[in-house]
Amino acid sequence: MPTELTQAIVTGYTDYRDDDRMLTLFSAERGRIECKARNCRKPTAKLLACAQPFVFGEFELFSNKDRVTVNGCDVRETFYPLREDVDRFMTASVCTQLCNGIIEQESSDEALFSLLYHTLSFLAYAESDPKDLLIAFLLHYLDHAGYRPSLTRCAVCRRDIRADAVLFYSADAGGAVCAACPHSGKPVSKLALEAMRRILLLSDEELVRVVLKDDLRAELLPILRSSCARMLGENDRSIALLDQMM
Ligand SMILES: [Zn+2]
Structure with missing residues (x-):
């Protein structure tokens, strides 16, 4: 045996x-x-x-x-401090549940494992706000799963949108959308798009450096939630956990 x-x-x-x-x-x-x-x-x-x-x-x-x-x-x-703080525990639960949604049996996935390991470490031992760590995790998770949002080009017409004043975010379209294209998205600030672009440049070890203002957190979390729900389905358990947290 x-x-x-x-x-x-x-x-x-x-x-x-x-x-x-x-x-x-x-x-x-x-x-x-x-x-x-x-x-x-x-x-x-x-x-x-x-x-x-x-x-x-x-x-x-x-x-x-x-x-x-x-x-x-x-x-x-054991990442023991996670058990002593309800926000950190909930955030860690969302991250592990999201991983459960995409990992497969007998299939190695060292990149996602590293992302989860580092996120749990920072949640347990770093001073970072758990919402910042969650936002960083969600972006890298989406990227890892092949759902990296389009941030500098319109997800519909592929035009460079960095000079555009009015932009939208549509999870269905796959990211930022210009004002000329049809979409089902909501307005998104250029600051939010730039924050996501920068977070995606960080390595797992650097995610602890993400520090966002409250209004940016409030804008980014629903955006990333919509992309995760687009990928996993609205009924996925991790989406319900994410909603509880938010
Ligand atoms: Zn467009």
Whole structure:
């Protein structure tokens, strides 16, 4: 019976029976893994520490046919401060849930894993406003999923719009739209488009540097929410979480 070690982050769980938990893991090498953590909810359980949301560790997994069970885990990081701040916890929940929406089984995704790992680290240990980290995460997440919004060209006619005074944002069209093109979008400020362009230039390690004013946060969050909902569908669980947060 094969056992294997994999580094992963706990991105979700469901409790079942009295003491068991089904974990969703995001492994950089193997993508999404659904596995059982037996007896992990007993106070003395050896799996107690690892069967928690956001935990990063090296998991020892045992596979039997299509069932995977956690045998043990070397916990590397719990991101514990996330549990002490409801805004940070909610933001981390949105980010992990968004990842669950696109990661696939047996499919490595090191870039998305790195984005999630860095975002959880900054949410737990940096002074940054969680909304700024969320905005940065959402933009890079959309980019990663192939939904990078068009920001310097009209998403419909592809004309350079950097000199235009009046612009709109349409998730259906795929980003900024000029005033001459038909669209279902809402007005967007040039400042918001420029902020998104700059955030997309940052590496994962640099996302902690994003600091936005309140009015810009208030403009960007609904825009990015609309693009995520366009990609995942309005009924996706992460969109409901995002709405709760906003
Ligand atoms: Zn246009």
